[in-house]
Amino acid sequence: MDGATLTQTKPVNVILLGPPGAGKGTQARMLEEKFGLIQLSTGDLLRAAVAAGTEAGREAKAVMEAGALVSDEIVLAILKDRLAEGDVKAGVILDGFPRTTAQAEALDALLSDAGQGIDAAIALVVDDEAMVGRISGRFTCGGCGEGYHDTFKVPAKSGTCDKCGSTDMTRRADDNADTVRERLKAYHVQTAPLIGYYEAQGVLRKVDAMGEIGIVAEQLAGIVGSATS
Numbered sequence: 001m002d003g004a005t006l007t008q009t010k011p012v013n014v015i016l017l018g019p020p021g022a023g024k025g026t027q028a029r030m031l032e033e034k035f036g037l038i039q040l041s042t043g044d045l046l047r048a049a050v051a052a053g054t055e056a057g058r059e060a061k062a063v064m065e066a067g068a069l070v071s072d073e074i075v076l077a078i079l080k081d082r083l084a085e086g087d088v089k090a091g092v093i094l095d096g097f098p099r100t101t102a103q104a105e106a107l108d109a110l111l112s113d114a115g116q117g118i119d120a121a122i123a124l125v126v127d128d129e130a131m132v133g134r135i136s137g138r139f140t141c142g143g144c145g146e147g148y149h150d151t152f153k154v155p156a157k158s159g160t161c162d163k164c165g166s167t168d169m170t171r172r173a174d175d176n177a178d179t180v181r182e183r184l185k186a187y188h189v190q191t192a193p194l195i196g197y198y199e200a201q202g203v204l205r206k207v208d209a210m211g212e213i214g215i216v217a218e219q220l221a222g223i224v225g226s227a228t229s
Contacts, residue, residue, distance in 0.1 A: 011116055012037065012091035012227045015098070017194060018124030019187040021135040022209045023216065027124070028093045030217045035224055036090035040082060042075060042097045049078045056081060076106055083114065101193045119227040121198035122220060124209035128184050135180045142168035
């Protein structure tokens with residue numbers, strides 16, 4: 001863990017903004033390791049709360065079983081419970097929340113009550129057509145979960161996993177060019193207001209996410225490191 005965590009006077013809270021395939025998960029894991037932050041995604045939070053049987057988790061379970069969308073109020077209640085746990089004392093990386101300006105405002109209020117705020121909202125900037133190629137070429141080993149790509153990472157032996165030797169290769173049904181383009185359109189429509197919201201607060205940072213993973217990681221670490229000092 002990086003020494004920055006040891007000198008923090010308060011938790012550092014970061015939001016990662018970026019479309020599917022921009023590398024949010026990979027970069028979040030690297031930030032977790034370097035700074036001791038905890039990545040929190042909406043889906044994981046909901047599943048954990050339901051499994052734990054918390055009050056908010058029970059409410060979420062009832063809503064999901066009815067086939068409805070979980071309300072902002074329930075998500076915020078689950079997030080509030082999670083932020084009270086001891087392992088997030090260094091701070092968190094929020095992935096997938098907020099998605100709207102209303103959610104961002106509610107999140108600000110929740111953090112403010114705890115004497116905290118958003119220290120950096122980092123937008124991972126990508127080229128849409130390049131992303132279509134990046135995502136639609138992905139496939140995974142069904143045996144061990146190792147990820148591959150038609151162009152960027154092919155197995156040494158075609159159709160055989162380098163890691164476990166399995167020949168069970170799978171592709172997500174929604175990882176096709178047309179679907180990816182629609183997901184990118186939806187992301188831009190949904191996220192554009194958040195870009196303006198956090199820019200107005202002076203915490204927005206933009207990083208070119210089309211570069212090498214290590215270079216992107218260095219830029220993100222610089223941003224988060226500045227927030228810890």
